[in-house]
Amino acid sequence: MYCRKNSIIRKKILAYYENNKRDLPWRTEQDNNQNPYFTLVSEVMLQQTQVNTALVYYKKFIKKWPNLNSLAQANIEDVLTMWSGLGYYSRAKNLLKAAKIINQKHNGIIPEKYEDLICLPGIGEYTASAIVSFAFGKFSVVIDTNIKRFITRVNGLNKNDMVNKLKFNEIGKKMFPKSNSGKFAQAIMDFSSDICTKINPSCTKCFLKNYCKFDLSLEKNYERKKVKKKFSVVFFYIFKNKYFFLKKRDISGTLGGMYEVPGTAWQLKSWPKPYIKFKSISALTKTIRYKLSNTDLHTKIYKVNVKNKDDIKDSGIWVSKSDLEGFPLSVLTKKIIMYCMNEK
Numbered sequence: 273m274y275c276r277k278n279s280i281i282r283k284k285i286l287a288y289y290e291n292n293k294r295d296l297p298w299r300t301e302q303d304n305n306q307n308p309y310f311t312l313v314s315e316v317m318l319q320q321t322q323v324n325t326a327l328v329y330y331k332k333f334i335k336k337w338p339n340l341n342s343l344a345q346a347n348i349e350d351v352l353t354m355w356s357g358l359g360y361y362s363r364a365k366n367l368l369k370a371a372k373i374i375n376q377k378h379n380g381i382i383p384e385k386y387e388d389l390i391c392l393p394g395i396g397e398y399t400a401s402a403i404v405s406f407a408f409g410k411f412s413v414v415i416d417t418n419i420k421r422f423i424t425r426v427n428g429l430n431k432n433d434m435v436n437k438l439k440f441n442e443i444g445k446k447m448f449p450k451s452n453s454g455k456f457a458q459a460i461m462d463f464s465s466d467i468c469t470k471i472n473p474s475c476t477k478c479f480l481k482n483y484c485k486f487d488l489s490l491e492k493n494y495e496r497k498k499v500k501k502k503f504s505v506v507f508f509y510i511f512k513n514k515y516f517f518l519k520k521r522d523i524s525g526t527l528g529g530m531y532e533v534p535g536t537a538w539q540l541k542s543w544p545k546p547y548i549k550f551k552s553i554s555a556l557t558k559t560i561r562y563k564l565s566n567t568d569l570h571t572k573i574y575k576v577n578v579k580n581k582d583d584i585k586d587s588g589i590w591v592s593k594s595d596l597e598g599f600p601l602s603v604l605t606k607k608i609i610m611y612c613m614n615e616k
Contacts, residue, residue: 309340504569507533
């Protein structure tokens with residue numbers, strides 16, 4: 273019975289995919305012979321990022337570095353600049369490291385063995401499985417967040433089943449077809465983005481409702497994670513109403529290698545106290561907010577008009593608005609700059 277159910281699910285999901293497959297630039301008609309480099313870049317970008325967001329960055333990235341060899345020759349600042357706004361910047365650094373390692377140790381050819389891929393920086397179990405399956409056509413149980421949700425719901429799994437990796441993978445092996453597992457994985461991804469969504473899934477119109485053990489009422493009672501509020505104060509040093517000051521973060525830390533408006537460390541519950549004393553300092557009326565998955569960042573801005581650039585003793589650079597395209601900046605930093613430069 274269980275085998276028959278899996279067979280029906282596979283046929284229905286693949287039939288859905290044939291008619292609803294998303295047109296993504298890294299995919300192929302067969303879905304198991306993708307360009308390995310395109311697969312590597314796209315899968316790294318899609319880690320914790322939605323497809324529509326990643327698409328814009330992917331196209332620009334591939335245009336600048338069309339193959340692994342070209343990427344391996346790039347420098348970190350250029351890669352971070354291209355990645356600016358996509359977030360989770362350690363992905364960009366690891367992708368560049370992986371490209372350099374592949375160039376040196378694998379003669380510039382992306383390895384097709386899971387054991388070799390999993391050793392590369394930034395490549396975990398899912399990404400290694402995806403490359404093996406999508407690019408090299410080998411059987412693999414590819415489990416990302418969407419696929420895990422799908423398997424959990426269809427099989428009526430509980431929390432203990434979900435954290436039991438061995439049991440979960442065994443269920444996945446029985447569900448995934450031995451032939452072209454890559455197509456099936458990508459079919460589930462498209463199905464999950466359209467019908468079996470994380471919030472408010474379309475269970476009533478789902479063509480698998482007679483084969484699914486998911487209880488929608490339990491989902492509505494799901495306890496969502498509390499969002500943490502963090503606060504920071506930044507100082508927007510401006511010279512002659514045109515040039516402003518940016519600092520470069522240490523490459524080994526969070527957002528390493530990115531440029532930012534100098535300020536305090538993030539603090540929970542309350543605003544940090546400003547630590548500078550200038551005669552021409554003024555607090556701007558607007559607080560910049562930026563939401564991450566479980567953190568709500570609040571930034572208070574102090575604008576500081578300086579008469580002489582040498583008054584700023586910190587290590588950094590003076591730039592103008594027209595220079596920004598050449599620097600790696602986070603979305604939050606861009607918001608702060610745009611607001612300060614447009615503020616009257």
